[in-house]
């Protein structure tokens with residue numbers, strides 16, 4: 679555990695009528711504590727999870743298109759709306775880690791290809807030995823988790839890592855994360871919609887579905903409840919869903 683909390687610098691906020699303070703969970707945000715090496719952000723689409731995660735990545739000095747501190751490249755919209763309004767509290771401070779955003783991973787892969795073109799000794803060592811563009815989306819994510827994560831102390835900020843992963847690969851990812859967390863040198867903060875990932879034992883889950891970010895249990899998440907009802911009685915669930923359709 680390295681990142682202990684994040685706090686809104688209220689005195690810096692002069693305009694609460696514009697983005698990102700128009701997002702209900704962000705408007706009510708004051709402080710978030712991290713007390714477990716694995717923290718999840720959950721909430722409806724547009725509830726502010728990525729905005730908060732990106733602000734953390736910004737304050738970590740990570741490339742906002744994806745990557746760590748040493749990955750310097752430009753992508754569109756790589757600015758954090760909230761980054762300058764928060765303070766991170768560390769004990770101890772770590773500088774290594776990775777910000778993964780599923781939506782711009784393509785650009786990160788291209789950035790590595792550019793490095794390989796510029797430096798013949800670059801062998802994609804930390805990425806499975808070949809260009810991420812030559813691996814499927816899911817394979818490239820797994821390569822990253824297996825090869826790039828771990829080593830020294832690091833913080834990993836992942837925005838919807840499940841986007842590319844089959845259910846079996848999501849389990850593989852849980853196993854990798856379990857191993858890294860057990861080693862005591864890794865902290866994960868993950869925005870997700872995956873009921874599988876959310877099942878990580880003991881993880882803390884923060885919901886963005888109300889006017890403040892608040893902690894809820896795994897069983898209280900909509901992801902758990904909807905998936906459970908769907909699987910328990912699929913026919914009945916779908917019958918109810920499609921009733922009165924016309």
Ligand SMILES: Nc1ncnc2c1ncn2[C@@H]1O[C@H](COP(=O)(O)OP(=O)(O)OP(=O)(O)O)[C@@H](O)[C@H]1O
Nearest residue numbers: 697701721722723724725726727728729730759869
């Ligand atoms: N630059 C911007 N200007 C204005 N509004 C924005 C901007 N960027 C994002 N938003 C809005 O902020 C809200 C929160 O977006 P965010 O990406 O944080 O949501 P999210 O919880 O991560 O959603 P999802 O689960 O769909 O990824 C959304 O309504 C989005 O439209």
